[in-house]
Amino acid sequence: xxxxxxxxxxxxxxxxxxxxxxxxxxxxxxxxxxxxxxxxxxxxxxxxxxxxxxxxxxxxxxxxxxxxxxxxxxxxxxxxxxxxxxxxxxxxxxxxxxxxxxxxxxxxxxxxxxxxxxxxxxxxxxxxxxxxxxxxxxxxxxxxxxxxxxxxxxxxxxxxxxxxxxxxxxxxxxxxxxxxxxxxxxxxxxxxxxxxxxxxxxxxxxxxxxxxxxxxxxxxxxxxxxxxxxxxxxxxxxxxxxxxxxxxxxxxxxxxxxxxxxxxxxxxxxx
Amino acid sequence: xxxxxxxxxxxxxxxxxxxxxxxxxxxxxxxxxxxxxxxxxxxxxxxxxxxxxxxxxxxxxxxxxxxxxxxxxxxxxxxxxxxxxxxxxxxxxxxxxxxxxxxxxxxxxxxxxxxxxxxxxxxxxxxxxxxxxxxxxxxxxxxxxxxxxxxxxxxxxxxxxxxxxxxxxxxxxxxxxxxxxxxxxxxxxxxxxxxxxxxxxxxxxxxx
Numbered sequence: 001x002x003x004x005x006x007x008x009x010x011x012x013x014x015x016x017x018x019x020x021x022x023x024x025x026x027x028x029x030x031x032x033x034x035x036x037x038x039x040x041x042x043x044x045x046x047x048x049x050x051x052x053x054x055x056x057x058x059x060x061x062x063x064x065x066x067x068x069x070x071x072x073x074x075x076x077x078x079x080x081x082x083x084x085x086x087x088x089x090x091x092x093x094x095x096x097x098x099x100x101x102x103x104x105x106x107x108x109x110x111x112x113x114x115x116x117x118x119x120x121x122x123x124x125x126x127x128x129x130x131x132x133x134x135x136x137x138x139x140x141x142x143x144x145x146x147x148x149x150x151x152x153x154x155x156x157x158x159x160x161x162x163x164x165x166x167x168x169x170x171x172x173x174x175x176x177x178x179x180x181x182x183x184x185x186x187x188x189x190x191x192x193x194x195x196x197x198x199x200x201x202x203x204x205x206x207x208x209x210x211x212x213x214x215x216x217x218x219x220x221x222x223x224x225x226x227x228x229x230x231x232x233x234x235x236x237x238x239x240x241x242x243x244x245x246x247x248x249x250x251x252x253x254x255x256x257x258x259x260x261x262x263x264x265x266x267x268x269x270x271x
Numbered sequence: 272x273x274x275x276x277x278x279x280x281x282x283x284x285x286x287x288x289x290x291x292x293x294x295x296x297x298x299x300x301x302x303x304x305x306x307x308x309x310x311x312x313x314x315x316x317x318x319x320x321x322x323x324x325x326x327x328x329x330x331x332x333x334x335x336x337x338x339x340x341x342x343x344x345x346x347x348x349x350x351x352x353x354x355x356x357x358x359x360x361x362x363x364x365x366x367x368x369x370x371x372x373x374x375x376x377x378x379x380x381x382x383x384x385x386x387x388x389x390x391x392x393x394x395x396x397x398x399x400x401x402x403x404x405x406x407x408x409x410x411x412x413x414x415x416x417x418x419x420x421x422x423x424x425x426x427x428x429x430x431x432x433x434x435x436x437x438x439x440x441x442x443x444x445x446x447x448x449x450x451x452x453x454x455x456x457x458x459x460x461x462x463x464x465x466x467x468x469x470x471x472x473x474x475x476x477x478x479x
Contacts, residue, residue: 054431091313092422123421136414206421207428253421 036063036266037146037190042154044141047241057141064138064146065263067181067192068200069129071102072114074121077129079106084125093124097256115180117198117261123253126201126262137203138265140248144241147194149187156187157238166240169196174259195240198261205248311337316422317448321415323381326393326408333419333448336407340376340471341444342464345416345425345437347384348396353439356457358400361441367465368472375472379407383427383435385416424453443467446474 041061078084078099085105089098097120103109112118121129123137130136138146150156157163165185184193194200251260311317317334325331342361346354358380365373382388388396393408402408411419420427427437441464443452452467454460 090318092316092318124418127418203417204428206417206426252424 035066037066038062038268039064039142039146039149039189039191040154042145042148044145044148046141047238048245059139059141059145061268062138062142063266063268064142064189064191065135065265066186066190067184068117068197068261068263069126070115070181071108071112071118074099074118074129075106075108075114077132081128081132084128089125091254093128093254094122094256095252095254098122098125099256101258111177113177113180115182116178117181117193119178119198119258119261120256121201121260121262122256123201123205123251125256127203129262130264133264135264135266137201137262140202140204140207142265143194143200143202144244146187146189146191149189149191151185152188154188166195170240170243174198198259199244199247199257201260201262202248205251206253312447312449314450315448316419316444316450319418319422321411321418323409323411323415324390326390326397326410328390331407331409336377336379336444337448338446340446340468341379341442341448342376342468343379343381343423343442343444344440345381345383345420345423345427347382347435347437348388348392349384350434353437353457357439357441358402360454360457360461363461364441364465364468367462368469372469372472374405376468377405377407378403379409381409381411381416381419383416383420383429383437384433385411385413387433423450443471445471 039059039062042059044057044059045055046057078086082088083090086099086102087105099118100120101109101111102120103112108114127137148154148156150159150162153159156166178197181193181197184196186192187194247260251257311334317337319333321333323331323333342364344357344361346357348354361378365376365378368375382393388410390410393410396402397406397408419425423440423442425438425440427435429435439455439457441454442450443454443464445451451471452464454464
């Protein structure tokens with residue numbers, strides 16, 4: 001914030017006042033000068049797809065929050081939108097996991113540092129936050145494209161230190177108190193913490209057509225999903241992507257977990 | 272006893288009459304009809320803010336369904352396998368109801384195919400399938416469709432050939448929009464769905 005103020009010091013007072021008013025209105029306040037990263041257009045290759053699906057999905061360039069949404073930011077949202085407070089939220093949109101690590105309705109407490117990623121949020125709540133910010137959740141293909149980037153190249157799988165960090169994180173249990181979002185190292189596009197902090201919601205998480213646990217799916221009930229029986233794994237190499245796929249297919253939109261957060265996305269040029 | 276009831280009715284009528292023109296005026300000015308006074312139950316789908324359009328081109332919110340039980344299914348018009356079966360099953364569920372109750376529930380079909388199943392395409396679909404006039408066919412934004420699918424627990428995915436892989440779920444909603452039964456899959460479960468619908472019809476509006 002102080003850096004922002006310095007940059008505008010020489011501008012006329014009126015402009016300053018206008019900017020202040022816009023920030024106070026609770027709109028898209030800049031987040032430490034790195035609000036959103038631009039993810040260049042690219043190709044997402046699903047780890048698991050139906051035989052009728054294309055091998056690759058073209059993804060247009062888009063903007064993605066550089067950081068996951070923090071407890072402090074989500075607190076500001078529930079203060080401004082009381083229907084999303086823990087005590088008032090409809091059970092339709094969030095189950096008993098909702099913000100359960102917070103000390104109270106509008107109180108973070110010791111398990112939820114302000115600068116740590118918010119977790120225990122349902123998909124509905126994450127979407128409502130994004131909508132209130134004039135943004136949206138990233139699509140699965142967009143998120144995966146952004147997360148495939150390494151520290152120095154668009155393809156992290158070829159970077160030894162990227163892989164080392166990724167798999168070290170996957171092997172580590174989720175701590176009771178999550179680290180600050182700024183602790184994560186940025187990838188080549190400037191997005192931080194796509195790996196290493198928390199899992200993240202995507203808007204179309206429910207496209208993973210898996211009925212339940214993997215053993216049950218070996219004999220998938222063809223009647224439950226029209227076309228779902230054709231889904232089959234394509235690339236067994238990307239273990240982390242399989243873990244994400246498994247996680248997404250196990251989630252329900254009302255549910256949160258202690259290691260699941262989110263960040264917002266936007267089209268590159270708003271329509 | 273009878274006279275006392277009559278008095279109550281007269282008083283009620285006297286109280287309501289002056290309000291009636293106001294209610295009508297409000298209806299005329301705004302798109303959505305006045306919401307009934309009672310708050311929705313905590314689990315009512317009618318709290319969703321998703322926007323839809325009927326095949327007649329009119330704006331539609333799920334809350335407009337409040338008051339009658341609903342049989343709800345998601346589909347897409349070019350579906351050749353599961354969706355025609357689902358439509359047939361909904362007709363069979365209806366036929367299992369006692370004759371006097373068959374028109375008590377509304378059938379609502381919401382398309383996954385937000386690009387191709389425009390309101391006009393849904394109207395064609397209604398005609399080509401000779402669907403009953405009181406069935407509600409809805410088109411929505413991708414956002415609204417995804418929200419409804421999540422509320423129902425329906426998973427869907429657009430495939431490369433333009434078809435959709437999707438859960439096959441027929442959902443019975445109470446008069447207040449709560450999910451009271453879901454029939455999954457394409458075989459069996461019709462009697463259970465009909466029983467759930469019949470009991471939803473049996474619950475009067477506004478009662479838990």
